[in-house]
Amino acid sequence: MGQVRVKICGVRTTADVAACAAAGAAYIGLNFFPPSPRFLTLDQGRDLALNAPDGLAKVALVVDADDATLDALVEAMPLDMLQLHGKESPDRVAALRRHYGLPVMKVVGVSGEGDLAALMDYSTVADQLLIDAKAPKDAILPGGNGLSFDWRLVAQRRWLRPWMLAGGLTAHNVAEAVRLTNVRQVDVASGVESAPGIKDPVKIAAFIAAAG
Numbered sequence: 114m115g116q117v118r119v120k121i122c123g124v125r126t127t128a129d130v131a132a133c134a135a136a137g138a139a140y141i142g143l144n145f146f147p148p149s150p151r152f153l154t155l156d157q158g159r160d161l162a163l164n165a166p167d168g169l170a171k172v173a174l175v176v177d178a179d180d181a182t183l184d185a186l187v188e189a190m191p192l193d194m195l196q197l198h199g200k201e202s203p204d205r206v207a208a209l210r211r212h213y214g215l216p217v218m219k220v221v222g223v224s225g226e227g228d229l230a231a232l233m234d235y236s237t238v239a240d241q242l243l244i245d246a247k248a249p250k251d252a253i254l255p256g257g258n259g260l261s262f263d264w265r266l267v268a269q270r271r272w273l274r275p276w277m278l279a280g281g282l283t284a285h286n287v288a289e290a291v292r293l294t295n296v297r298q299v300d301v302a303s304g305v306e307s308a309p310g311i312k313d314p315v316k317i318a319a320f321i322a323a324a325g
Contacts, residue, residue: 117291117324120277121317122174122302123151125310130165132314136321140170142196142302145178145186150310151302155189162190172196172218187213194218196243207238216240218277222247223262229270236273243300246280261286268294284319291325299324 121133122142133141143158144151153161162171170193173186177199186192195213197206198220210217219239221231224247232242246262261281278290279300287299303309305316 117296118298119321119324120172120298120300121305121312121320122172122279122300123149123306123310124161124312125151125153125157126312127161127164128314129312129317130161130169132312132317134166134169136314136318138169138317138321139298140172140194140300141165142172142174142300143192144174145182146174146176146198155185158186159190162192170194174198177201183209183213187215194240196220197239203234203238206235210238210240218243220245220279223266226266229266232272232276239274241274241298242272242276243279244276245300264290264293267296270294282320284316284323287320287324 118139120140120142121138123144124130124133124141130141143153143161145153145158165171171191172194173192174196175183175198192215194216195209196218206217206219217239218241219235220243221235222228222245228247232244236242244267275298276296277298277300278294278296282290282299282301283304291299301320305312305320307313
């Protein structure tokens, strides 16, 4: 089936980017959601994007960002994909994809069977889907909370677009998640950190090795 592609989300330093590249990550996630401990300013994001090696896809994470915010983001740095992690509707996803000419990954939170219908709705307008654990109702962050969900809900399923699994993944459980779901892409943020927002190069390497 080939190697599982890994996205390391919430990188904050050039050392983080270098560790991701050295370990064989396919994507890095640049977080532009201010409440997050992984938040980057435009200047910080630009520096990381400009210094990322060729072949390492740069994904900008936003949460219900308005047009002005997105305009500034896209103009400030070279990006390979937008990751929409808010309550953006399918129509909004389609409009942003057309307007910016960038591939769009839509995040869908899952906690039960009833959440799966949204995946079909978004698979008609997004380039990729990221299936994450649904955040608790009182959570400040929509993702990156280190929470998992029942992977059996998405085991062996197919959608119209490539998909990525997230939510509580670590070097200790990612192989089991891949085996159970047959997913070919995984995403991790807190699972490769020594503290919130602080990436650990040893954990990054271990996670990517374990993912296969």
